Structures are given as structure tokens and as C-alpha cells.
Amino acid sequence: MISVNTIEQQDEKTAITRKIMHSLPAWFSPPEDIERKAITHRDYPFIAAYDGAEPIGFIALKIHNQYTADIYSLGVLEQYHRQGIGRRLLEAAEKYCAANSHIYLTVKTLDSSAEYEPYERTRAFYQNRGFIPLEVFTTFWDEENPCLFMAKRIENTGRFSLMSEIKRHGINEECAWSEIVEAGDFVFLSFCVGNVGQSVEAQVNGALDDMAIRLEKVGLTLESVVKVDVLMKDPWNIPIMEKVFNERFKGVYPARKTIATEFAHKGGVDGLQVQIDAIAYRE
Numbered sequence: 001m002i003s004v005n006t007i008e009q010q011d012e013k014t015a016i017t018r019k020i021m022h023s024l025p026a027w028f029s030p031p032e033d034i035e036r037k038a039i040t041h042r043d044y045p046f047i048a049a050y051d052g053a054e055p056i057g058f059i060a061l062k063i064h065n066q067y068t069a070d071i072y073s074l075g076v077l078e079q080y081h082r083q084g085i086g087r088r089l090l091e092a093a094e095k096y097c098a099a100n101s102h103i104y105l106t107v108k109t110l111d112s113s114a115e116y117e118p119y120e121r122t123r124a125f126y127q128n129r130g131f132i133p134l135e136v137f138t139t140f141w142d143e144e145n146p147c148l149f150m151a152k153r154i155e156n157t158g159r160f161s162l163m164s165e166i167k168r169h170g171i172n173e174e175c176a177w178s179e180i181v182e183a184g185d186f187v188f189l190s191f192c193v194g195n196v197g198q199s200v201e202a203q204v205n206g207a208l209d210d211m212a213i214r215l216e217k218v219g220l221t222l223e224s225v226v227k228v229d230v231l232m233k234d235p236w237n238i239p240i241m242e243k244v245f246n247e248r249f250k251g252v253y254p255a256r257k258t259i260a261t262e263f264a265h266k267g268g269v270d271g272l273q274v275q276i277d278a279i280a281y282r283e
Contacts, residue, residue: 003050004088006096007058010042016055017041020075026118027075037073044072047092049085056080059089061096064106069097071107081121082223084281087185090129097154104151111136111148126150128219128282169217180214187224187280189214196271200237203274204244211278224280225254231275235260241274254278 007013017038021028028034041060049057057076061069071093076085097105107126110119113136127133131150140147170179181188192214194206212222230241238258245253263272 001052002056002085002088004092005048005050006092007046007048012048013041013044013046013058013060014038016046016048016058017060017073019055020058020077021073023077024075026078027122041073045069045093045096047089047096049076049080049089051080057085057089059093061093063100063102067102068104068106069093069100069102071105074107084185086125087129087282094152094154102154105131105154106149106151107131108140108147108149111146113146114144123148124219170214180218182218185282187215187218187220187282189278189280192276192278193272193274200232200234200240200273201244203272204241204276205248207274207276208244208248211276215280218282220280220282222249223252224282225249225278226281227255227279228257229277230256230258231261231263231277232258233261233263233273237273 007016018034021034021037022031037060045061045063047059048055057074057080059074060072062072063069071090074086074089076089094105109122109126110116112120112123127150129152131152133148133150135149137147137149166184167182168178168180169182172178177190179189179191189211192207192211193203194208194210195202196206198206208222211225215221215224232238232241235258241258245256263275
């Protein structure tokens with residue numbers, strides 16, 4: 001069972017920092033820097049995530065002043081990535097900031113001008129959680145590691161609901177529906193179609209292409225999809241759809257419901273064969 005707890009004991013902060021950072025060489029190095037942070041974290045607000053009794057992630061905050069706190073370090077064991085652990089740690093940090101009347105939470109990470117895939121994921125994580133890029137400092141660390149400075153305003157309302165904000169995109173007034181609805185950490189997509197009039201296999205691929213394009217607009221990918229409803233004109237074509245899903249999702253399969261239906265429009269009698277609706281989850 002996953003739990004998130006505030007850590008007060010200094011030796012525990014140091015031990016957790018060492019364990020997590022040494023397990024993430026793609027993000028943290030060299031060893032002397034890890035050791036320095038393990039000692040520095042002893043005096044910082046520190047929140048850890050546990051799987052049972054085992055620490056699997058942490059966040060350490062540096063308090064600059066009464067207005068601003070900084071994410072000094074955040075790490076989650078790689079086998080726990082994309083399971084919402086980082087999100088829960090960040091939410092706990094935001095609650096700490098709100099409780100202490102801090103207005104801004106900042107973070108420094110590697111800028112995109114230094115091409116390095118692990119930190120592409122890191123930047124996407126922060127942007128998906130509402131952090132805004134403010135400035136790049138080319139010599140803060142060194143010229144090969146330009147520093148991107150990001151910030152997020154903390155709302156001191158005491159309300160931390162997953163559904164605290166709803167955004168609608170691609171609103172179709174004529175047919176009364178939205179292409180994308182963002183509701184907290186969930187993203188809902190409707191009427192994903194493509195390659196209408198072509199083969200069933202081409203239409204399944206086209207619907208997933210349409211879905212991927214929409215997800216990219218909100219910083220997500222097909223791997224973020226957790227549930228799909230597949231509407232098909234002929235349910236005997238389900239094996240064709242499953243073949244395409246196997247190729248496109250590559251083992252990261254969403255939950256799925258398949259529905260046989262008669263499409264009333266879009267391409268005529270033999271045009272539309274496949275429509276996919278989806279729910280995606282943002283970590």
C-alpha cells in the first residue's frame with residue numbers, strides 16, 4: 001500500500017535521500033553531490049512516499065522566504081514512475097506551502113536546449129502539474145547543463161480536489177460536444193476517428209492517430225490512456241482492432257469496452273466503421 005508521510009527524523013531523511021538518488025543515476029550524479037544533498041536535506045521540509053515499509057520516493061523543499069519555497073530535490077524509483085507517486089509527493093508539498101502561506105513553489109531543472117531524454121520527462125511532469133517556464137540560466141550549473149527555472153502559484157484556499165479545474169477544448173457547438181475535457185488529473189476524449197471510408201485496420205489506426213494528436217495538445221501520449229470505449233459497426237472486426245492495439249500500445253494497454261453500433265452519420269453507409277472514446281490520466 002502506498003503512503004505519503006512527512007519525515008522529521010534527520011537520519012531518516014539522509015537514508016532515504018541516499019537510497020533514492022543512488023538508484024537514479026540518469027537523474028542524479030556524481031556521488032559527492034548526492035552525499036551533499038543527503039546532508040543538506042536534514043534541515044529541509046521532507047516528504048517521503050512508501051510502498052509498505054519501503055521508501056520509494058521523496059521531495060525536499062528549500063524555503064527561500066515567507067513567499068517562496070523551492071523543490072530542492074524530488075526523486076521516485078524508476079519502477080514506480082507513471083503510477084502517480086510524483087504527483088502525490090508534489091500535492092503534499094503544495095499543501096505544505098499553502099499551510100505555511102507560501103505563494104510560489106519553484107523548481108530548477110535541465111533546459112530543453114541540452115537534449116537528454118530523462119529530463120524531457122521531468123519537464124513534462126512539471127508542466128503538466130502547472131509549472132510555468134520563467135527563465136533559462138546558462139551558467140547556473142555550467143554551460144553544458146543550462147538551468148530552466150520554473151514556478152507555480154500556490155492557491156491558499158485549502159482546497160486540493162482532483163476536480164478543482166475543468167477545461168474544455170475543441171467545443172463543437174453544432175453537435176454539442178467537446179473534443180477534449182480536462183478535469184483535474186483526468187483527460188476525456190470523445191469521437192476519435194480517422195481514415196474514414198478506408199479499411200477497418202486503417203480506421204483503427206486513424207482513430208488512434210487522432211487520439212494521439214489531441215493528447216499531445218495537453219502534454220500526454222497514448223501511454224497515458226487508462227480506459228477506452230471502442231465503437232464498431234461490425235463486432236466481428238474486433239480481432240483487427242486488437243491487432244492494432246497490440247502494435248500501438250506495446251503492452252501498456254488501457255482498460256477497454258467494445259460496443260457494436262450503427263453510425264448515423266460521418267461518411268455515409270459504408271464510411272465510418274470505428275470510433276474510439278478515451279480517458280487519460282495525468283501523473
